[in-house]
Amino acid sequence: xxxxxxxxxxxxxxxxxxxxxxxxxxxxxxxxxxxxxxxxxxxxxxxxxxxxxxxxxxxxxxxxxxxxxxxxxxxxxxxxxxxxxxxxxxxxxxxxxxxxxxxxxxxxxxxxxxxxxxxxxxxxxxxxxxxxxxxxxxxxxxxxxxxxxxxxxxxxxxxxxxxxxxxxxxxxxxxxxxxxxxxxxxxxxxxxxxxxxxxxxxxxxxxxxxxxxxxxxxxxxxxxxxxxx
Numbered sequence: 454x455x456x457x458x459x460x461x462x463x464x465x466x467x468x469x470x471x472x473x474x475x476x477x478x479x480x481x482x483x484x485x486x487x488x489x490x491x492x493x494x495x496x497x498x499x500x501x502x503x504x505x506x507x508x509x510x511x512x513x514x515x516x517x518x519x520x521x522x523x524x525x526x527x528x529x530x531x532x533x534x535x536x537x538x539x540x541x542x543x544x545x546x547x548x549x550x551x552x553x554x555x556x557x558x559x560x561x562x563x564x565x566x567x568x569x570x571x572x573x574x575x576x577x578x579x580x581x582x583x584x585x586x587x588x589x590x591x592x593x594x595x596x597x598x599x600x601x602x603x604x605x606x607x608x609x610x611x612x613x614x615x616x617x618x619x620x621x622x623x624x625x626x627x628x629x630x631x632x633x634x635x636x637x638x639x640x641x642x643x644x645x646x647x648x649x650x651x652x653x654x655x656x657x658x659x660x661x662x663x664x665x666x667x668x669x670x671x672x673x674x675x676x677x678x679x680x681x682x
Contacts, residue, residue, distance in 0.1 A: 454510060454565050456502075461492040461513040463499035463521050469531070471516070473538035473580040474570055475523055475587060476563070478594040479503070480547030487544060488513075497521060500540035506555075508562035516570075526587035527638040529580070534587050539570050543595055554598050567609050579636070579681035581610040582652075589648030590641040597655035611681055613653050614672030620664045621671045628662045631670055 477500065479487035484505045490496045491503065491513055500522040503511040514520040522540030531537050543563060545555060555563075567581060581604065584592040605612035623631060629639045632649060639645040643660045650658045653669050 454562065454569070456510055456512045459488060459492065459503070459511040459513055461499040461520075462494050463491070463497060464514045464518040465521075467517070467519040467536045469533060469536040471537060471539060471574045472576060473528065473531070473534065473582065474567055474576055475534065475538045475540050475582055475584055476567075476595050476599070477522060477540065477542045477584045477592075478545035478547045478596060478599075479542050480545070480549060480594060482546055482550050484544045487542065491542065500542040502539075502566060503542045503544065504559055504562050504566065505544045506559045508558035510562050510566060516573075523584065523587055524591065526584075528582060528587045529636040539574075541566060543599075545595070548593055548596065552596060552598060555595075555600065560600060560603055564604060564607065564609065567604060568607070571609060577681045578605075578608060578611045582636075585648045585651055586637065589637060590644040593651065597651050597658060601652065611673065614669050618665075618668035618672055620668050623662075623667055625662055628667060628670065631674060635670065635674055 481487040488503055488511060491499050499514050499520045501514045501516055501520050503513060516539060519535050520540045521535060523534040523538060526534040528534055546552065571581065584594045601610055604610035629642050632645055633639045637645045637649060646662060647658050647660045654666060
């Protein structure tokens, strides 16, 4: 894919091997606003790639460097998510500026980019995540309108389980223990539950642990022959 080189000075050295892809929305009125901030040395934020709504893709930070996109975050025993991840910002105004669906051209570019990066570093599907997954108490992006199913059908992200679901009837404590085992930081239980719903049951994000949530989480945790590769 053709990349537009738009260097950001905001990066430092990695301390971990690359094992994750973190997807964000920009959450600003325009692509120009977002890129300007991600390249502003005073802002102290950045990412590796920005994908515009027309599919054009900017490279801001080289993959070998640690970009500053995840902030305070955690996933599957990793606390320095920035060091372990490639950060992809997807242009969308987000919840504060008129959240909307992601255009087909944009998603086609996101899929190509994720496929390339995932293959390059042998990243498992379970480690292709949203910003809200790694920072549930702080972030909502890429949000409930992001079409994770488009990635999942190409084995680029975990699918939402839909078959042979069984209700383990966990208590709230049991559900949160299972959620932590799956990868979430459950320090803020409500935020973690809502982040899980936003990712795997986006039509109802209410923070309530119902049978459907329990069944989906159990299915994600059950061992599968193919794992989450």
